[in-house]
Amino acid sequence: xxxxxxxGQFMLxxxxxxxxxxxxxxxxxxxxxxxxxxxxxxxxxxLQVLVGATGLVSLAQAGFFGLxxxxxxxxxxxxxxxxxxxxxxAAGVGALLIGPLALRTKGFFFLMTTLAFGQMLFFAFHxxxxxxxxxxLFIVRPPLGFPVPRAARPAVFLLVxxxxxxxVYTGLCWLMGTMLGHALQGIRSNENRMAALGHNVQRLKxxxxxLAGALAGLAGHMSALTDxxxxxxxxxxxxxxxxxxxxxxxxxxxLHGPILGAFALxxxxxxxxxxxxxxxxxxxxxxxxxxxxxxQGLAGWRLRARKGVPxxxxxxx
Amino acid sequence: MLRLGIRTLLASFIAQLLNGVQYxxxxxxxxxxxxLIFGVMGVINLAHGSLFMIGAYLAFAVASMxxxxxxxxxxxxxxxxxxxxxxxxxxxxxFRTRAHLDQVLLTFALILLFEEARSALxxxxxxxxxxxxxxxxxxxxxxDFGYSAYRLAVLGICLLVAAGMVWLIERTRIGSAIRxxxxxxxxxxxxxxxxxxxxxxxFAGGxxxxxLAGALAAPLQSVxxxxxxxxxxxxxxxxxxxxxxxxxxxFWAALLVGLIxxxxxxxxxxxxxxxxxxxxxxxxxxxxxGLFGRP
Numbered sequence: 190x191x192x193x194x195x196x197g198q199f200m201l202x203x204x205x206x207x208x209x210x211x212x213x214x215x216x217x218x219x220x221x222x223x224x225x226x227x228x229x230x231x232x233x234x235x236l237q238v239l240v241g242a243t244g245l246v247s248l249a250q251a252g253f254f255g256l257x258x259x260x261x262x263x264x265x266x267x268x269x270x271x272x273x274x275x276x277x278x279a280a281g282v283g284a285l286l287i288g289p290l291a292l293r294t295k296g297f298f299f300l301m302t303t304l305a306f307g308q309m310l311f312f313a314f315h316x317x318x319x320x321x322x323x324x325x326l327f328i329v330r331p332p333l334g335f336p337v338p339r340a341a342r343p344a345v346f347l348l349v350x351x352x353x354x355x356x357v358y359t360g361l362c363w364l365m366g367t368m369l370g371h372a373l374q375g376i377r378s379n380e381n382r383m384a385a386l387g388h389n390v391q392r393l394k395x396x397x398x399x400l401a402g403a404l405a406g407l408a409g410h411m412s413a414l415t416d417x418x419x420x421x422x423x424x425x426x427x428x429x430x431x432x433x434x435x436x437x438x439x440x441x442x443x444l445h446g447p448i449l450g451a452f453a454l455x456x457x458x459x460x461x462x463x464x465x466x467x468x469x470x471x472x473x474x475x476x477x478x479x480x481x482x483x484x485q486g487l488a489g490w491r492l493r494a495r496k497g498v499p500x501x502x503x504x505x506x
Numbered sequence: 507m508l509r510l511g512i513r514t515l516l517a518s519f520i521a522q523l524l525n526g527v528q529y530x531x532x533x534x535x536x537x538x539x540x541x542l543i544f545g546v547m548g549v550i551n552l553a554h555g556s557l558f559m560i561g562a563y564l565a566f567a568v569a570s571m572x573x574x575x576x577x578x579x580x581x582x583x584x585x586x587x588x589x590x591x592x593x594x595x596x597x598x599x600x601f602r603t604r605a606h607l608d609q610v611l612l613t614f615a616l617i618l619l620f621e622e623a624r625s626a627l628x629x630x631x632x633x634x635x636x637x638x639x640x641x642x643x644x645x646x647x648x649x650d651f652g653y654s655a656y657r658l659a660v661l662g663i664c665l666l667v668a669a670g671m672v673w674l675i676e677r678t679r680i681g682s683a684i685r686x687x688x689x690x691x692x693x694x695x696x697x698x699x700x701x702x703x704x705x706x707x708x709f710a711g712g713x714x715x716x717x718l719a720g721a722l723a724a725p726l727q728s729v730x731x732x733x734x735x736x737x738x739x740x741x742x743x744x745x746x747x748x749x750x751x752x753x754x755x756x757f758w759a760a761l762l763v764g765l766i767x768x769x770x771x772x773x774x775x776x777x778x779x780x781x782x783x784x785x786x787x788x789x790x791x792x793x794x795x796g797l798f799g800r801p
Contacts, residue, residue, distance in 0.1 A: 246607045290787050293794045297550060297750065300606055301742045302790060305783050308739045312779030426739075430552075430614040437611055470622040476615030480608050 192362050193445045201358075201445055208351050212344035220343035221415075226455035227350040228412045232428075233435035233447030234357060235404035240433065241441050242365065243397040244377030248429045249287060249303035252310030253280040253402040255424030257409025259314060262321065262419050266329040273410055280406020281399050283310070288398035292391060307426050315421035325420020328413060346415045353411055354448070357404060361444060373397050438479050517651035522772045523765070524647075528657050530764020531664030535719035537741035537748070537756045538671060539712025545688040545751020546708045549598055550609045553616035555738025557713050561586060561720025562729045563624060566633050575638040575725065582721035583714045590713025594706045602705070621731065630731050635724040660722050667715070668757060675753060684708060688751050740767065743782055747789045749799025759797060 193201055208227075211220050232254055239245040257276035264272055291302045314320030337345050364370045372393050375383045384390045413419055422428070431454065432447075439450025454475070461471030540554050564585055565578035597616075601609050636642075637656045644652030675681040683699045687708070694701045720734070727733070744763050748755025763782055770778030789797060 240607065246610065248610070290790055293790055294746075297544060297606060298746060298794070300550060300610065301746045302786070305739065305743050305746065305786050309780055309783035312783070316779050317776045427614075430610065433607060434611055434614070437607065441607070467622060467625075469618045473615045473618030473622060476611055476618065480611045480615065 192365055193443065197445070201448075205351060205355060209348065211347060217343040220347045222455065222459060224343070224347050224350050224415050226452045227347075227354050228408055228415055229432075229435065229455055230448040230451035231350075231354050231357060231408035231411060232405060233432045233439070233451045234354075234361065234444075235401050235408055236429075236432045237436055237444065237447045238361065238373075238397055238401040238404065240436055241444070241446065242370065242377065243373045243394060244380075245394065245397070246300055246433065247291075247303040247398075247401070248300060248426050248433075249291065249307035249310070250401065250405050250432055251426060251428035252287075252307040252424045253283055253405035254409040254412070254428065255310060255314060255419075255421070256280045256283045257406030258413040258419045258423050259320065259409075260406070261331055261410060261413040262326070262328045263319075266331045269331045269333050269414070272331040272414075273407070276406045276410035276413075277403045278406075280409065281403035283406075284399045284402025285395075288395045288402070292394050292398060304426055304429075307424065307429060311421055311424040311426070314424055320419075320421050323421060325418060325422065327418050330414055330417045350411055350415060353407070357407070358445070358448065365444060369393075369396070434476055434479065438475075438483065514651075517647060518772075520647055521651070521653055522769055524653055524657065524661070525772075526765035526768035527761060528661045528664070528764075529768050530761040531661060531668070532719050532723055533737070533741055533744055533764050534668060534757050534760035535664060535715045535722075536737055537744040537760055538668075538753050539715045540741055541745045541748065541751055541756045542684070542688075542708050542753065543712045544745070546684060547598070547602055547687075547705050549602060550606060550613065551598075551712075552610060552613035552738065553620060554712070554716055554741065555734030555736075556617050556620040557586065557589075557716040557734070558720040558723070558737050559624065559732070559734035560589075560620060561717030562635075562724040562733060563628055563633075563720075564717065565721035565724040566635050566729045567628070569635050569724075575635065578635075578721050578724070579718065582717040586714035586717030587710040589717070590710035591706050593713065594709035598709060599702070599705065624731065633729040635729060637725045656725060660726070663722065667718070671753060680704075680707070740782065743786045745796075746786055747796055749796030752796070752798040755796055755798025 208223055211223060215223075232250070235253075236247070236250045239247050239250070257280045260276040260279045261272045264275055266272065287303075287306045291299060291306055294302050315323055333345070333349070365374070372383065372388055373396075375386075375388070376390055376393060380390055383393075409423065412423070435450035435454050436447050437450070438446075438453050439448065440446030454472075457471060457475050458468050461468035465471060536554065536558055540551060543549055543551055543554075561582045564582050565575070568578040568581045569575045597612065601612055637654070641654075641656040641659050643655050645655050645658060647653045673681075675684060683694060683697075683704050684707075686697060686699070687694045687701060687704045691701050694704060719737075740763055741760075744756055744759045747763065748757070748759035763785070766785060767778055767782050770781045774781070793799070
C-alpha cells in the first residue's frame with residue numbers, strides 16, 4: 190500500500206483547500222456534488238482497508254454503509270454527537286457479527302458469502318417494517334449543534350464532509366505505518382507466511398473487517414446527514430461493486446486511490462446523466478475500460494516503474 | 507367446516523411444496539452453470555442473473571413474434587449456447603487468470619451493459635408471456651384443488667435436464683474432460699484435450715442453461731427489468747451451500763433453497779430473505795466448503 194509521497198500529499202492538501210474554498214466561488218449544486226463525491230470517497234476508503242490493505246474483496250460493504258445511514262433514522266435524529274458514534278458502533282457490531290462467519294471462507298467463497306450477507310442486511314431493511322418502506326424515506330437531519338440556515342446547508346455539509354474525510358484519510362495513513370498496518374499488508378502479500386511467522390491471521394482479518402465496517406457506517410452516517418434520505422438501495426450489493434470500481438479506478442496500490450476514484454466515478458456518473466441520459470451505459474463502459482486497460486488506476490500512472498506496487502491482489506487459487 | 511379448513515390448508519401446503527420444488531429446480535438450472543463455470547474455469551460470473559433475464563426476454567420476443575412459446579425454448583438454448591461461446595472467446599478467456607476483483611468488475615460491467623441494451627431494445631415495461639394453451643389447465647391434487655399443468659411441465663423439463671447433465675458429466679468423454687478440467691487445466695492439456703475448447707463448451711452450456719431457465723420462468727412471472735437479480739443472489743447461495751464445482755451439491759442445495767424461500771415467502775414473508783442467508787451461515791459454520799465441497 191503506497192501512502193502518497195510528499196509531493197502527492199501536497200497535491201491532496203491543495204485539492205482539499207480548493208474544496209474548502211468552494212463556498213466562495215461554487216454554486217450550491219456543485220457543492221452538493223462535491224459532498225456526494227466525498228461521501229463516496231469515505232465509503233471507498235473504508236473498503237480499501239479490506240481490498241488494498243488486507244487483500245480481501247468483500248461485497249458486504251454497502252450493508253454496513255446502510256446500517257450507518259439507517260441508524261440515524263432509527264434513533265429519530267438526535268444531535269449529531271449521538272448519531273455519529275451510534276452509526277459507527279452499529280456498523281462495527283454488524284461487521285463483528287458477520288465477520289467471523291464470512292472469514293471462515295477464502296477467495297471466491299468469501300466473495301459469495303459477503304455478497305449473501307450483504308443482501309441479508311438489504312432484505313432486513315427492504316422486506317421488514319424496520320426500513321420504513323422499499324422506496325426509502327426522507328429523514329430529519331440530526332442537528333449539528335448550531336443553527337444552519339437553509340441557504341448555508343450545502344456549504345456547511347461540504348466542510349463537514351471534507352473534515353471527516355481528511356481525519357479518516359490521515360488516520361488510515363498513520364495506521365498503515367503501524368505494526369497492525371504492516372501485518373495487514375503482510376496478509377495481502379502472503380497469508381501463509383504471516384501465519385508461519387506466528388501472527389493470528391484470522392484475528393487480524395477480523396480487525397480489518399470490523400474497522401472497515403465501522404468506517405463504512407461512518408460514511409453511511411455522513412450520507413444520511415448530507416442527503417436527509419435513506420433507502421434500502423443504499424445496502425444493495427451494486428453499491429459495493431461501485432466502491433470496488435472506485436478503488437480500481439483510483440488504484441488498488443495506493444491509499445489515496447479510492448479518493449481519486451470516487452471523484453472520477455462521481456464525475457463520470459454525473460456527466461453520463463447530463464450528456465447521454467443513459468448513466469448506466471456510460472458507467473458500464475467505464476467499468477469495462479478500467480478493468481481491461483487501467484490496471485494500476487489513476488494513482489498508478491506515475492508508479493508504473495516503481496518496484497513493489499501491487500497491481501492486483503493475490504488471492505488466485 | 508373444520509374438515510374443509512384442514513383440506514384447504516393441506517392443498518395450499520402441497521401447492522407451495524410443489525412451487526418450492528419447481529423454483530428450486532429452476533435455481534438448479536442457473537446455479538449448475540455458475541458452479542461449473544467456476545469449477546472448470548475459475549471465473550466468477552456475476553452477470554449470470556442477467557443471462558437469465560435475457561433468456562426470459564428472448565422467450566417473450568419469440569413467443570410474441572411467432573405466436574408459439576415452444577419455439578422459445580430451443581431458441582433460448584441455442585441462442586444461449588452461441589452467446590455464451592462468444593462471451594467466453596471474446597472476454598472471459600482473458601480473465602481466467604486475473605484476480606477475483608477484476609472478474610467481479612468485468613461481470614458487473616456486463617450487468618450494466620446488458621440492462622442498458624435491454625432497456626434500449628425492448629424498453630422498461632413489464633411484459634407477460636401467456637402459458638402455452640396445451641398446458642393451460644390444472645391437474646387435480648387434493649379434491650377440487652388443482653395445480654398448474656405448466657408448472658408441472660417445468661418441473662419435468664428441469665428434471666430431464668438434470669438427468670441429462672449427470673449422464674453427460676459422468677458417462678461421456680466430454681464429461682470426463684470437464685471433470686478433469688475442474689481438477690487441473692494443465693492435466694487436461696496433457697491428456698490431449700484442447701482445454702480452451704472445454705472452457706468454451708462449459709461456458710456456452712452454462713449460459714444456455716441460464717437462458718433456458720429464463721425462458722421457462724417467463725410464463726410463470728412477468729418479464730421485467732432486473733428480474734435476474736434475485737435469482738443471482740439465490741444461486742450464489744446455492745453454490746456456496748452445495749460446494750463449488752459440485753453439480754450434485756448444486757442440485758440438493760437448489761431444492762433446499764427453493765423450498766425454504768418459497769415456503770418462507772408463503773408463511774413468513776418478512777423472514778424469507780433472511781432465512782435463506784441464515785441457512786447459508788449455518789452451513790458455513792458447519793462445513794466452510796459447502797455440503798458437497800472438498801475441504
